[in-house]
Amino acid sequence: MTVFLAAARAELTKARTVRSTWWSLVVAAVLCVGLAVLLGRSMASSFERLPADQRENWDPAQLGFYGLLIGQIALVVFGVLLVSSEYTTGTIRASLAAVPRRGVLLGAKAVVATGIAAAVAVVVAFGTFFAAQWGLAEHGTTLAQPGVLRAVLGACAYLTLMCLFAMGVATMLRGTALSLGILIPVLFLNSQGLSNLPAIRPVTQYLPDQAGAGMMQVVTTGEGFIGHRDFGPGLAFVIMLAWVAAALVGGYVSLRARDA
Amino acid sequence: MIEVERLSKRYGSTVAVDDLSFTVRPGRVTGFLGPNGAGKSTTMRMMLGLDRPSAGRVLIDGRPYRDLAEPLRQVGALLEATAVHGGRRGHHHLRWLAQTNRIPVARVGAVLEQVGLTSVMRKRVKGFSLGMSQRLGIAAALLGDPPVLLFDEPGNGLDPEGIVWLRNLIRSLAAEGRTVLVSSHLMSEMAVTAEHLVVIGRGRLLADTTVAEFIDTFSRSHVRIATPEPERLRDVLTSAGVRVTDADDGALAAHGTDPVRVGELVAANNVVVHEIGVRSASLEEAFVRMTADVVEYREGS
Numbered sequence: 294m295t296v297f298l299a300a301a302r303a304e305l306t307k308a309r310t311v312r313s314t315w316w317s318l319v320v321a322a323v324l325c326v327g328l329a330v331l332l333g334r335s336m337a338s339s340f341e342r343l344p345a346d347q348r349e350n351w352d353p354a355q356l357g358f359y360g361l362l363i364g365q366i367a368l369v370v371f372g373v374l375l376v377s378s379e380y381t382t383g384t385i386r387a388s389l390a391a392v393p394r395r396g397v398l399l400g401a402k403a404v405v406a407t408g409i410a411a412a413v414a415v416v417v418a419f420g421t422f423f424a425a426q427w428g429l430a431e432h433g434t435t436l437a438q439p440g441v442l443r444a445v446l447g448a449c450a451y452l453t454l455m456c457l458f459a460m461g462v463a464t465m466l467r468g469t470a471l472s473l474g475i476l477i478p479v480l481f482l483n484s485q486g487l488s489n490l491p492a493i494r495p496v497t498q499y500l501p502d503q504a505g506a507g508m509m510q511v512v513t514t515g516e517g518f519i520g521h522r523d524f525g526p527g528l529a530f531v532i533m534l535a536w537v538a539a540a541l542v543g544g545y546v547s548l549r550a551r552d553a
Numbered sequence: 554m555i556e557v558e559r560l561s562k563r564y565g566s567t568v569a570v571d572d573l574s575f576t577v578r579p580g581r582v583t584g585f586l587g588p589n590g591a592g593k594s595t596t597m598r599m600m601l602g603l604d605r606p607s608a609g610r611v612l613i614d615g616r617p618y619r620d621l622a623e624p625l626r627q628v629g630a631l632l633e634a635t636a637v638h639g640g641r642r643g644h645h646h647l648r649w650l651a652q653t654n655r656i657p658v659a660r661v662g663a664v665l666e667q668v669g670l671t672s673v674m675r676k677r678v679k680g681f682s683l684g685m686s687q688r689l690g691i692a693a694a695l696l697g698d699p700p701v702l703l704f705d706e707p708g709n710g711l712d713p714e715g716i717v718w719l720r721n722l723i724r725s726l727a728a729e730g731r732t733v734l735v736s737s738h739l740m741s742e743m744a745v746t747a748e749h750l751v752v753i754g755r756g757r758l759l760a761d762t763t764v765a766e767f768i769d770t771f772s773r774s775h776v777r778i779a780t781p782e783p784e785r786l787r788d789v790l791t792s793a794g795v796r797v798t799d800a801d802d803g804a805l806a807a808h809g810t811d812p813v814r815v816g817e818l819v820a821a822n823n824v825v826v827h828e829i830g831v832r833s834a835s836l837e838e839a840f841v842r843m844t845a846d847v848v849e850y851r852e853g854s
Contacts, residue, residue: 295655296623299653299655302652303649304649306652307649310642310645311640312640313640378638382636382637382639383633383635383636384636384638386601386603386633387636387637387650387693389601389602389603390601390602390603390630390632391625391653391654392653393601393602393619393620394619552604553598553603553604
């Protein structure tokens with residue numbers, strides 16, 4: 294335990310003492326909250342012109358979270374850089390010489406990433422929610438409405454888990470460009486397109502970003518609508534946890550087996 | 554003490570380290586010598602548990618590196634000096650290293666002082682010269698006050714003054730009873746720093762000996778004789794059992810003998826000679842000759 298705590302303390306120092314940590318987290322916050330305001334304002338002015346069926350499925354909480362979809366990239370970058378910057382600079386050899394037990398090193402990194410990402414996620418998720426509702430004005434909602442607080446907490450959990458997922462993927466792939474080159478298209482292609490193609494939706498709905506969207510959903514859309522999923526927020530959370538566990542286990546196996 | 558036992562490392566069909574065994578003992582500087590690409594760095598990475606051996610093992614004071622609970626307190630290592638995050642400040646790099654092994658943070662200031670980096674410790678590492686990076690790497694190795702130290706080509710990038718400082722530091726660390734292994738591809742530097750030598754080429758052990766013995770064995774000297782009668786002298790020496798080869802500008806080289814014996818043979822046979830002198834091959838030449846047939850990458854050729 295003392296070995297683990299010492300390693301975690303060192304990981305926190307590592308994260309604090311490079312600028313990429315700070316700018317990626319600030320960019321995440323600014324992007325999410327800024328986009329939420331813009332989306333809220335533009336939706337407020339066009340709400341009346343929406344077709345009736347879309348108004349029925351209208352989820353004012355989720356609107357703000359579209360900002361999170363963009364802003365999460367900065368958190369993914371943070372998660373990737375925690376690991377990949379060690380490989381690109383060679384620091385990983387110093388890290389492994391200091392903490393030779395691979396599980397301890399990866400665990401310490403994961404704990405620190407969780408702590409930092411969760412702190413940022415709480416600020417970003419609530420900030421995004423309030424910003425979007427402020428923009429939406431009378432079309433908005435409040436945390437007191439059914440399911441809304443759960444959706445905002447779901448957003449906190451999703452952002453944190455996505456950061457950990459990115460960290461696990463980067464531990465397997467090692468390079469910054471390679472990791473982001475795979476993660477970002479997966480996050481975007483899916484949200485923007487793949488998940489809406491009926492033929493492959495039964496599969497793509499289980500990808501991390503769609504599970505995340507499920508965690509942040511307040512209004513459940515019916516079958517045939519864009520954004521429909523075969524599972525509710527609880528199962529979505531479990532699916533997301535499974536992705537994170539798979540990425541971290543993969544990272545651990547890679548770290549153990551491969552030369553540094 | 555570092556024990557290398559039948560260590561091998563293969564990358565596909567390439568053999569980087571080939572059944573290597575040797576022991577590094579405390580209290581003296583052991584030079585780890587070999588041409589570039591001989592497998593020195595690979596061997597040192599396996600000592601630190603960074604690379605997995607294909608066969609064999611390394612024990613540090615009787616235990617594999619990966620089993621050490623707080624390894625920086627037992628082994629300090631400088632591998633590549635530039636393998637540091639350039640965006641991090643010098644003292645922050647040492648701070649996190651200290652925290653991993655619960656080394657008091659006061660040691661950070663102490664080792665920075667020891668390597669002469671106190672004035673630049675708040676600079677980001679990407680602004681460091683190679684020499685400064687090398688000193689930061691040495692500071693990191695000294696952080697845990699370890700009884701075992703590994704330095705991979707520590708002189709790279711240091712100016713002549715820095716080389717002298719490093720040599721004194723390394724020798725004083727060994728004099729304190731520590732186990733010190735220093736790799737180099739420069740024989741001349743090892744001759745003045747190390748007491749013991751482990752020489753490898755193409756991953757195989759070529760010599761495990763003291764520096765004095767190495768010099769005796771490999772820097773063979775010969776007697777150079779300048780004469781207007783080379784053919785007669787060659788016959789005289791050869792019939793006395795001395796091996797003779799051609800030296801530069803028509804002179805002869807007599808091997809396995811000394812000027813006294815050559816002089817007596819010359820006098821007894823009335824051969825005219827213009828010069829008899831001893832020529833020693835330099836250590837560098839001895840090293841090059843020894844490793845010539847196993848060299849993979851020859852520098853500067």
